[in-house]
Amino acid sequence: MLDVEIGNEVVLLANVGGEIHAIGAWCPHQGTALALGTLRENALSCWAHLWRFDVRTGDAIWPPMARVVPGYRLRVYPVRVEGDNVLVSTLRSLKKRPDS
């Protein structure tokens, strides 16, 4: 795993079977650096209290409570790989207005 600074954000890059995923770098539990955690296949374990997240979706895996409580999800960033370059978009999606 590798954390990189993009603008004002820190993004964590994770390689799962050759596929690069980009997620928020801070644990949604208590804000520690997820780069210090352990990645096993698609499951990232936070070093602090061992909560686990799926780096492909951002969903919490453990503890079960974290799967249902809003706010315990990692932000997932779109990634595109072009040759040796990994392109990550930090733009937030725009919601379409009902009148447009």
Ligand code: FES
């Ligand atoms: S800060 Fe990550 S599990 Fe608690």
